[in-house]
Amino acid sequence: MKILIIEDEPQMLQNMRQTLEREQYTVETASDYETAKSKIGIYDYDCILLDITLPNGNGLELLKLVKQLGKDDGVIIVSAKDSLDDRIKGLNLGADDYLPKPFHMAELHARVNAIVRRRTFDGNKFIEIGNVNIDPDSRSVHINENEVVLNRKEYDVLWYMVANKTRLVTKTALAEHVWGDHIDQTDSFDFIYSQIKNLRKKLSDAAATIEIEAVYGVGYKLLVL
Structure with a gap:
């Protein structure tokens, strides 16, 4: 946030x-x-x-x-x-x-x-989307009641994608929101690709019913399978 x-x-x-x-x-x-x-x-x-x-x-x-x-x-x-x-x-x-x-x-x-x-x-204490349950207080994520351990940035990316689940999220918007305005000092989005790749693998390994889809040249969109 x-x-x-x-x-x-x-x-x-x-x-x-x-x-x-x-x-x-x-x-x-x-x-x-x-x-x-x-x-x-x-x-x-x-x-x-x-x-x-x-x-x-x-x-x-x-x-x-x-x-x-x-x-x-x-x-x-x-x-x-x-x-x-x-x-x-x-x-x-x-x-x-x-x-x-x-x-x-x-x-x-x-x-x-x-x-x-x-x-x-909408004031909910826990955020549920598909079979994924997020607890903002503890910053924990459970899939099918099993905890999935995410690092800070992986969690922030997931949170932002879930908060914008009906929207196409541009790479720039995601970078600015998760990494702050010092993003202006970089000329590469490689760090985003790395976090997205790791997050996707963890979601897939845990059989999550959500998926982060890449929209070529634009950004990402969260899909509920």
Whole structure:
């Protein structure tokens, strides 16, 4: 799952990032309005953690931008502004939740998890597709009730394909979502091919009734057999 943290306080930004990375999220950050605006325009996220007060801009304008672009990124406003007016404005603009500072990092993780589940998998605790069962909390995968051990990136690829099971996923979208925006620094998708190859073999060996099909020159699509 891919998270964007928009926060201008360095220590708070670092704490939030470390907390979510420990939970195996792919995390990107922005500490000012213009950087955040650029990332929102280019990339898609499972959840955006949005501070209201930012250098050179207001976080609520970024929330408006998310909606104007027709994106379905979940948005949690994370701000020291705890007035009723700010909360109502944010929720009326389409925010999914409001978390006032200060807060415990365990609560942050719980809120993010709830948003991702609600928006992507209708709030279900376990994700089932074909004979594959995924537990997001433990990041475990079972096929026919037998556990299939995946490394971090194999799991992230599977999760993203399942979340987009009705869509054709391009190589670029998959790379950006699973590996983050530093993907811009590479000129090869060989690392994607490697993870997909390994994941396909593990699914096949476990007799999974799902399959990742390559669409030549474009990307991948998840099939339920």
